[in-house]
Amino acid sequence: xxxxxxxxxxxxxxxxxxxxxxxxxxxxxxxxxxxxxxxxxxxxxxxxxxxxxxxxxxxxxxxxxxxxxxxxxxxxxxxxxxxxxxxxxxxxxxxxxxxxxxxxxxxxxxxxxxxxxxxxxxxxxxxxxxxxxxxxxxxxxxxxxxxxxxxxxxxxxxxxxxxxxxxxxxxxxxxxxxxxxxxxxxxxxxxxxxxxxxxxxxxxxxxxxxxxxxxxxxxxxxxxxxxxxxxxxxxxxxxxxxxxxxxxxxxxxxxxxxxxxxxxxxxxxxxxxxxxxxxxxxxxxxxxxxxxxxxxxxxxxxxxxxxxxxxxxxxxxxxxxxxxxxxxxxxxxxxxxxxxxxxxxxxxxxxxxxxxxxxxxxxxxxxxxxxxxxxxxxxxxxxxxxxxxxxxxxxxxxxxxxxxxxxxxxxxxxxxxxxxxxxxxxxxxxxxxxxxxxxxxxxxxxxxxxxxxxxxxxxxxxxxxxxxxxxxxxxxxxxxxxxxxxxxxxxxxxxxxxxxxxxxxxxxxxxxxxxxxxxxxxxxxxxxxxxxxxxxxxxxxxxxxxxxxxxxxxxxxxxxxxxxxxxxxxxxxxxxxxxxxxxxxxxxxxxxxxxxxxxxxxxxxxxxxxxxxxxxxxxxxxxxxxxxxxxxxxxxxxxxxxxxxxxxxxxxxxxxxxxxxxxxxxxxxxxxxxxxxxxxxxxxxxxxxxxxxxxxxxxxxxxxxxxxxxxxxxxxxxxxxxxxxxxxxxxx
Amino acid sequence: xxxxxxxxxxxxxxxxxxxxxxxxxxxxxxxxxxxxxxxxxxxxxxxxxxxxxxxxxxxxxxxxxxxxxxxxxxxxxxxxxxxxxxxxxxxxxxxxxxxxxxxxxxxxxxxxxxxxxxxxxxxxxxxxxxxxxxxxxxxxxxxxxxxxxxxx
Numbered sequence: 001x002x003x004x005x006x007x008x009x010x011x012x013x014x015x016x017x018x019x020x021x022x023x024x025x026x027x028x029x030x031x032x033x034x035x036x037x038x039x040x041x042x043x044x045x046x047x048x049x050x051x052x053x054x055x056x057x058x059x060x061x062x063x064x065x066x067x068x069x070x071x072x073x074x075x076x077x078x079x080x081x082x083x084x085x086x087x088x089x090x091x092x093x094x095x096x097x098x099x100x101x102x103x104x105x106x107x108x109x110x111x112x113x114x115x116x117x118x119x120x121x122x123x124x125x126x127x128x129x130x131x132x133x134x135x136x137x138x139x140x141x142x143x144x145x146x147x148x149x150x151x152x153x154x155x156x157x158x159x160x161x162x163x164x165x166x167x168x169x170x171x172x173x174x175x176x177x178x179x180x181x182x183x184x185x186x187x188x189x190x191x192x193x194x195x196x197x198x199x200x201x202x203x204x205x206x207x208x209x210x211x212x213x214x215x216x217x218x219x220x221x222x223x224x225x226x227x228x229x230x231x232x233x234x235x236x237x238x239x240x241x242x243x244x245x246x247x248x249x250x251x252x253x254x255x256x257x258x259x260x261x262x263x264x265x266x267x268x269x270x271x272x273x274x275x276x277x278x279x280x281x282x283x284x285x286x287x288x289x290x291x292x293x294x295x296x297x298x299x300x301x302x303x304x305x306x307x308x309x310x311x312x313x314x315x316x317x318x319x320x321x322x323x324x325x326x327x328x329x330x331x332x333x334x335x336x337x338x339x340x341x342x343x344x345x346x347x348x349x350x351x352x353x354x355x356x357x358x359x360x361x362x363x364x365x366x367x368x369x370x371x372x373x374x375x376x377x378x379x380x381x382x383x384x385x386x387x388x389x390x391x392x393x394x395x396x397x398x399x400x401x402x403x404x405x406x407x408x409x410x411x412x413x414x415x416x417x418x419x420x421x422x423x424x425x426x427x428x429x430x431x432x433x434x435x436x437x438x439x440x441x442x443x444x445x446x447x448x449x450x451x452x453x454x455x456x457x458x459x460x461x462x463x464x465x466x467x468x469x470x471x472x473x474x475x476x477x478x479x480x481x482x483x484x485x486x487x488x489x490x491x492x493x494x495x496x497x498x499x500x501x502x503x504x505x506x507x508x509x510x511x512x513x514x515x516x517x518x519x520x521x522x523x524x525x526x527x528x529x530x531x532x533x534x535x536x537x538x539x540x541x542x543x544x545x546x547x548x549x550x551x552x553x554x555x556x557x558x559x560x561x562x563x564x565x566x567x568x569x570x571x572x573x574x575x576x577x578x579x580x581x582x583x584x585x586x587x588x589x590x591x592x593x594x595x596x597x598x599x600x601x602x603x604x605x606x607x608x609x610x611x612x613x614x615x616x617x618x619x620x621x622x623x624x625x626x627x628x629x630x631x632x633x634x635x636x637x638x639x640x641x642x643x644x645x646x647x648x649x650x651x652x653x654x655x656x657x658x659x660x661x662x663x664x665x666x667x668x669x670x671x672x673x674x675x676x677x678x679x680x681x682x683x684x685x686x687x688x689x690x691x692x693x694x695x696x697x698x699x700x701x702x703x704x705x706x707x708x709x710x711x712x713x714x715x716x717x718x719x720x721x722x723x724x725x726x727x728x729x730x731x732x
Numbered sequence: 733x734x735x736x737x738x739x740x741x742x743x744x745x746x747x748x749x750x751x752x753x754x755x756x757x758x759x760x761x762x763x764x765x766x767x768x769x770x771x772x773x774x775x776x777x778x779x780x781x782x783x784x785x786x787x788x789x790x791x792x793x794x795x796x797x798x799x800x801x802x803x804x805x806x807x808x809x810x811x812x813x814x815x816x817x818x819x820x821x822x823x824x825x826x827x828x829x830x831x832x833x834x835x836x837x838x839x840x841x842x843x844x845x846x847x848x849x850x851x852x853x854x855x856x857x858x859x860x861x862x863x864x865x866x867x868x869x870x871x872x873x874x875x876x877x878x879x880x881x882x883x884x
Contacts, residue, residue: 076829076866207825214830215821217765217805221831224764232759257748280759281768282751352769352777352831352865401767401831402865440770635825639871643828646867670774670863679856681869 028061028179031139057108057135058087060143064163064176066093068100071109071128072119073373073407074210075351075400076643077699078636079124081208083132085201085633090136090194093175094163095201100209105375105395116376120408120525122600122697125632129695133193141188146181147173196630196692205635210399222371222398223356223437230358230433231260233277233421234284235267236291240663241447241520242269243297250274252290258283262291263424268413268447269522271300275421281437301520302663308452308519309343312475316341316456320473320513323494324503328469328511334460336548340541341456343724344533345657346449347526348667350675353401354443357418360433361386361426366393370415371400373407377484381412385419404647405525409448410483413522414438444673445665449658450526451477453498455537465549467508467560474498474534475515477523497525501534501599501704505565506542506557521660527647528700531599535704536711536725539595543712544721553594553712554581567627570689571605572596574625578687579607587611590620593713595705601696602628604641606705608682610713617714617727619649619682622706626686629693637698638686644702645684650676652707656726674726736797738763739807749795753787754778756794757804765805765834769863776862777831779838780804786842788861805834813844813883820879828866836862840876849880 059067068087074080084100087093103109110117113127140160147165148155150173157168164174196202213219238244250262258279267273276287331337358369359382366386372378375395383390400407409415418436425434438446453476460469478495480486489496494514503510526532546556554576561568572594576582581592589611596605605625611618624641631637650656655674659666667673711722720732734745736753738761745756757763757780766789769777773788780789781803808814817837820826827833836859843850843858850858855873864872 076827078828207822208827210830211822211825211827212818214827214833215818215837216809217763217834219830220764221767223768224758226762226764280747280755282748282755282759285771286748350865352767352775352829352863354768400829402829404865437768440772440775639825639828639866639868642870643867646869647865669772670770671772675863675865676867677861677863678859678869678872681867681873684870 028059029139029142029182030056031058031135058139060139060175060179060182062176062179064097064174065099066091066097066175068098069103069109070100071103071111071117072124073371073397073400073403074102075371075373075403075407077124077640078208078633080210081206082125082633082636083128084209085206086129086132087136089199089201090133091140092160092162097163098209102397102399104397105379110376118376118408119373120405122602122699122701124697125695126601126697129632134191137191137193138188139182141191142182142185143175143178145185146178147171150181202632203630203634206633207635219399221353221401222358222369223353223401225358225369225398225435227358227360227433230435231277231279231425232281232284233275233434233436234281234288234439235265235417235421235436235442236274236288236293237267237442237446238271238273238295238297240297240300240302241522242271242300243295245272245274246294246296248274248291248293250291252292253287256283256287256290259287261425261428261430262287263421263428265417265420265424267417268411275424277421277425277434285439297663300663303519303521303660304662305345305452305659309454312452312454312517313341315475315515315517316454316473318473320475320515321493322511322513323492323499324510324512326469326509326511328471328509330468331458331460331471334468335463336461336465338457338459338461338541338544338548340721340723342454342537344453345659345725346452346521347651347656348444348449348658348673349404349406349526350443350673351400351402351404351406354440355406355414355438356436357415358433358435359418359422361419361422364388364392367396368394368415369396369398371398371403371407372415373403374409374412377410378412378415381416382419385416386423404527406448409524410485413448440669444658444667444669447522448524449521450532451479451523453533455533457537457541459541459545461545461548465545465551467545470508470510472502472510472512473515474512475517477519477521478516479523479525479529481516497530499534500530501597502538504598505562505568506560507562508560520663527644528599528703531597531704532651533725535595535597535599536708539597539705539708540711540721543594543708543715552582557594557596567603568596568598568605571603571625571627574687574689575605575607575623578625578685579623581607589717591713591716593709593711593716595709595712597705599701599704602626602698602701604701604705606709608709608713610710610717612714612717615729617652617710617729619710621683622685624684624686624702625689626698627689627691628696628698628701629691630695631688632695634688637688640698641686641702642684644700645706646676646681648703648706649680649682649710650674651725652710652727653680654726734794734798736794736802737800738802739804745794747794750793753780753789753792753794753797753802757789763804763806767831767834769832769835775832776839777835779835779862781838781842784842784845786839805838808837808841811841813841816879816883817841817844817875820875820882824871824875824878826868826871826875828868832862832864836864836872840872843876844880844883848884850876
């Protein structure tokens with residue numbers, strides 16, 4: 001195998017970026033790492049001149065254990081294991097000696113591309129592959145140097161294998177035995193990264209490090225963290241975003257055994273709420289239920305979904321801010337036309353672990369334990385809210401029970417709220433930590449949704465079904481407007497997160513414009529972001545055009561793809577061949593559906609098999625062709641694809657929508673907000689295109705093509721084109 | 733004061749008798765393997781066994797469990813079926829975020845107690861009350877069948 005991007009002997013980062021960090025607990029070799037300067041979101045860093053604090057990435061202790069610090073949040077995507085694999089490979093460690101920890105907030109742990117500490121954009125492996133390889137390689141070189149010095153032999157006569165250094169005369173020493181001496185070695189100027197053909201872990205299906213503890217109840221999550229004397233808080237949020245408490249009566253709440261205090265606190269968007277602090281969740285929740293609160297929502301906009309949809313549809317008939325131009329004059333004379341209007345609802349993320357945050361606020365310091373996806377912003381927000389300096393805030397990253405975007409909030413909404421609770425609690429003369437827990441209702445009604453959208457497409461085709469002109473308008477809220485991401489993500493007035501995924505890989509005369517609407521509903525990235533809707537629109541429209549052309553939808557796609565789309569072609573070919581598309585006879589009433597989409601630099605093609613069961617769309621099987629360049633852990637990639645398919649399928653199911661009436665969210669819990677369950681799960685087969693190119697991420701790209709592939713199969717069965725998520729056959 | 737038998741041991745609680753078993757386990761005994769997911773018996777994350785039957789502990793008050801035998805994920809390693817399921821979960825690399833998996837295993841254990849060789853339809857039916865947002869369902873199906881095979 002061959003890694004194209006980088007010469008093996010020329011590491012991406014110079015020697016000065018690495019540091020040996022002093023005084024390791026338990027002795028041994030500790031290697032730290034610092035990202036000088038910042039990159040993509042550098043301007044988003046609220047404290048650019050924060051003092052440099054070296055942080056350990058790798059710690060080899062004399063007892064022969066290797067601990068890797070994970071510069072990300074682990075919330076299911078498997079980086080806890082895959083980043084450890086990457087270091088272990090270059091370190092030539094034995095897998096049994098490896099373990100991993102989630103790193104706290106710290107400058108060293110910033111994403112080397114984004115310049116902030118965060119987990120998102122399917123970026124972990126893509127951005128940290130070389131970073132973690134180099135850390136492992138440096139440590140290995142120092143261990144070899146220490147061994148060579150000990151045995152008084154030339155370095156080049158020593159080599160490392162499976163956690164030991166071997167010398168020329170039967171010498172042998174474990175990494176643990178060498179760790180202290182290695183720490184005394186200078187950091188190597190130059191290191192050689194492995195030839196990928198020598199990888200022992202990278203590219204192999206490695207089982208997760210955390211599966212045992214996640215199967216026996218021992219894995220601690222943020223919500224499980226407790227301190228002696230800690231209280232639990234539950235918050236009554238305003239019924240409309242930004243609403244305020246007019247007055248409240250806490251008498252009944254305070255009568256409940258275990259309730260320690262009731263406090264009015266500021267909440268998100270300039271609103272206010274009431275926090276009940278108690279001995280545990282149950283008395284806190286009972287206390288909240290017993291509050292009598294009069295809300296003032298007079299001065300906040302109250303969105304009603306039906307009205308918003310009508311507003312969006314009207315806007316979609318007008319050209320918006322142009323993001324991509326093309327000559328669409330042929331629309332007037334084209335012999336064939338597709339005019340299609342699509343709608344997508346708000347979506348909640350509903351990770352299984354509801355939002356929570358443990359906070360211990362002291363006079364001059366604040367410590368948090370939280371499943372943070374945005375440590376840099378969250379720490380800064382805590383400092384600002386608590387009136388502390390960032391260095392007075394310690395933020396410990398705990399494993400999270402899913403996230404799908406909800407723990408990556410530029411406003412740090414739920415963490416800021418926790419600081420307000422802690423401030424109020426402390427101001428009342430009490431001391432000790434508080435854990436704020438959101439109920440499921442808080443989660444579903446608490447905002448930060450995938451934005452609702454309307455798309456309108458007018459496509460003109462010739463008699464052969466070839467696309468002559470395509471005028472496309474998208475309406476929706478911007479995710480990044482007003483956040484530190486705006487300057488990078490909003491180009492010429494259009495938020496890239498609204499339009500990403502439109503156009504490519506097809507060579508079509510597409511004119512794309514967007515209307516950015518403001519509405520009093522907080523919006524946020526949701527697994528695969530813009531591609532959650534753009535892929536649906538693109539891949540169902542291309543399929544429809546193929547049908548109009550009378551051409552097989554796979555062949556039509558292949559012909560329409562540009563020369564730069566070799567990865568798309570390969571992924572589609574793989575899915576087609578492995579599925580038996582065009583060759584395998586399906587049971588009566590079953591049909592194939594196809595879609596291919598690139599997001600976050602990876603390409604995923606699906607061929608699905610679907611039917612109608614008593615008139616209801618049913619997905620039976622998905623065959624996936626994946627192109628993510630070098631597949632670091634194929635077992636994890638398979639899991640991510642299965643998961644993304646399930647989540648994509650969830651968006652098609654009746655009830656998978658957040659709607660509002662007079663500003664109030666109409667859904668409450670899993671009873672009225674649908675998520676996919678076991679009987680919904682199709683059989684999934686994942687096939688990965690072999691590649692040695694630098695790896696791209698797979699946390700999100702499996703989601704976008706699922707719903708359109710499913711819709712295309714249903715269209716084949718019914719002749720009806722589904723134009724909305726969730727599916728609505730009656731309106732199709 | 734209420735006494736509950738949890739994982740074979742009698743435990744006393746001086747809390748509101750309406751407190752769901754879930755919060756008595758988590759906040760009073762620090763048995764945090766049983767998870768909060770919805771508070772309304774809709775997601776299965778809080779599943780425990782009472783006298784061997786699966787129960788949603790988030791809506792079952794402690795007063796309803798006096799004199800009954802409550803088993804949680806923490807004791808499933810000592811149970812023949814529980815142990816086989818946990819081993820199969822690891823072999824099949826089932827967990828992603830892992831948060832729902834305690835509840836999944838408790839429901840799967842209840843299934844295997846009454847059905848030694850479940851097919852896909854049996855599994856779908858028995859497990860449909862347990863939500864996994866990460867989408868581990870396919871591997872759960874495989875792991876349940878594998879565990880059943882090792883127990884046969």
